[in-house]
Amino acid sequence: MSLPKSEDAARAGTYRLGVYEVARMGYGAMQLRRCAGNLARAVAVLERAVDLGVDHIDTAQIYGNGFVNEAIGKVLRSRDGIIVASKVGADPSPNEKMPLKPAQRPEQLRASVEDNLRSLGLDQIPVVNLRRLDAGPGLKPEGVQVVDLDDQMAVMIALWDEGKIGAIGLSAIDLNGLKRALPAGIACVQNAYSLVSRQFEDMLALCLEHKIAWVPFFPLGGAFPGWPKLTDQPKVIEIAERLKITPAQLGLTWLLAHAPNMLLIPGTADRQHLEENVAAASIQLAQEALAELDALDLSPAPGDIK
Template identity: 40%
Template sequence: MTAADGGDFLLGGDLRVNRLGFGAMRLPVGTFDGPTRTPENGIAVLRRAVELGVNHIDTAGFYGRDDVHAHELIREALSPYASDLVIATKVGPLRGPDGYPSGEATPDQLRGLVEEDLRRLGVDRLDLVYLRVGGRGGPGGQSIAERFAVLAGLREEGLIRHLGVSNVDAAQLAEARAIAPVAAVQNHFHVQYGDDSGLLAQCTELGIAFVPFFPLGGGDRPLDKDRLAKVGARHDATPEQVALAWLLASSPVMLAIPGTGSLNHLEDNIAAAGVHLTEDDLADLTS
């Protein structure tokens, strides 16, 4: 079983990616409060992910602690990059004194963040850059036009191929689309947290990729694994595999990016590409 068994999607109209990808947040640390993982561990996970067909990796400059950072792990593990590998990154959050990405970059700071990502990843152009807004709060409540316009300008300069927005509501997405094409939306969403179902429907209609963060639960929205296990028993699948299979079944524009620092968990996540839920399964999961 490989990531390709989960189907593919044409990101931005010209980058074909397997819909089951990989999130790099947990490579340096399992949680923000957990111990730092060894670089060798992250490198091994990344190389195995690519061997298993992953060609869409989601990262950010603020993923890291001490001397272990996702960007550098990706570069060391995978550079020179395969021609079909798509690396997405996020700019906007700034780390506060507590180490959490609780601050937000001003428009004047965004160019520097993009240029830093280019340097650290070792590329001349970033495949996909999300403007991540809202700090640690939920979407909505502020204009993103000025900041998104900065990224649109960098796209025109050739430093960015495609643009995305993260942690946004429908009004903010419309605001961004009025400035430049939006290839992807990344919001908090999973099988048991569907507040953005309307936004997903809009992305499906427009052909915009929808890339949920915390696809296996996280923050204040953990998974109810007992309920998922009942469906999983029909397919010899874990609750996490059912949650990923549900995402892939929910829309053709859905791109799942489960993250892990464990080789075993990586293998389990990729195996979700072979879990095909029935209509009865889907009804049981959403009732």
């Protein structure tokens, strides 16, 4: 069953994700793990996102240990035209301070793709991102989890050949790794990037050159040590108040204006925040405001990145 969509998410235009054209404002599903035990609530948030024109949903099997994928699968059975991107490279570790652990070995990557297929109810995942762990913040591989990129790409390409994934993306990758992987035909790159953490400008430029989508996680900053939150920055708050939008909307709008290959996946489990995020696709900043934001220097110093 296909339902009419609002055009809200599409007002910022579209960009290619693999072989698909998607609205530049998508939805990151990680926060739906907060709905664990209430599948109907998670489904309602997803359906509202689709009603607002969102056609690109980012997920992972580790979100809620399959709960989030279950909710997405339920929506996929009733709505058409939704492109799902998942990721592999980490497994749950619920009893640890960091609730994730590296799962970088080729056999673990394959197993994670199979788990995603089952929980989503798909025969093929349109895009699967290899979470490489070369760039922070967060997990660092050690011991047997230090795996050569070529070995990982070999299994990802095999899964593509088998029709289990439609395109390969990269996450937490460094510039050298991206350059090595380019011949495989990379659909997107997911690294931490925002108005307050612009340390990957060179990679963003390389992606634009090769028509690769840039899909930043932590688009509003992050909670890791040394990574400032955009919504805590006095200057950002001041500009947002002057423009009568929220600081989050200001950060999302700046990203959309900053590069045409930018695809956003802000996440929330709250319908009001979802609607505010999607509304950012309709906001156009004046050149003066963009120049003022471009001139801000809020990125963490390299030594502060954990």
